[in-house]
Amino acid sequence: MTSEPVPVGGGECPLCASEVAEAADHCPECGWSLAGVDGRPGPYSRSALWWTVAGFVAVYMITLGIVALTH
Ligand SMILES: [Zn+2]
Missing domain, CATH: 1.20.5 (Single alpha-helices involved in coiled-coils or other helix-helix interfaces)
Structure with missing residues (x-):
């Protein structure tokens, strides 16, 4: 078995704490850039x-x- 990284099932915005979809790179509420958060590719x-x-x-x-x- 290969040890794949556990997918981050969405999450919440570090700025306004609203729920954000896993694929989203910006918060839909406040527009905060989620790049670099939880293993996402950094800016x-x-x-x-x-x-x-x-x-x-x-x-x-x-x-x-x-x-x-x-x-
Ligand atoms: Zn936000």
Whole structure:
């Protein structure tokens, strides 16, 4: 037998505590984003994280280039 993760049978909104369907990614009452709640995919995907790192590296390289040019 494979041990599958126990499905979260819906739940309640962490903000207004109203019942929310399992498939819903936003609360129908207050519109609260349920991403990242109870094992749902978070708002920050792995690719977004890599883009952030790439952005920092790009800024770092540009700064190094400016310093190299002005010296
Ligand atoms: Zn809500």
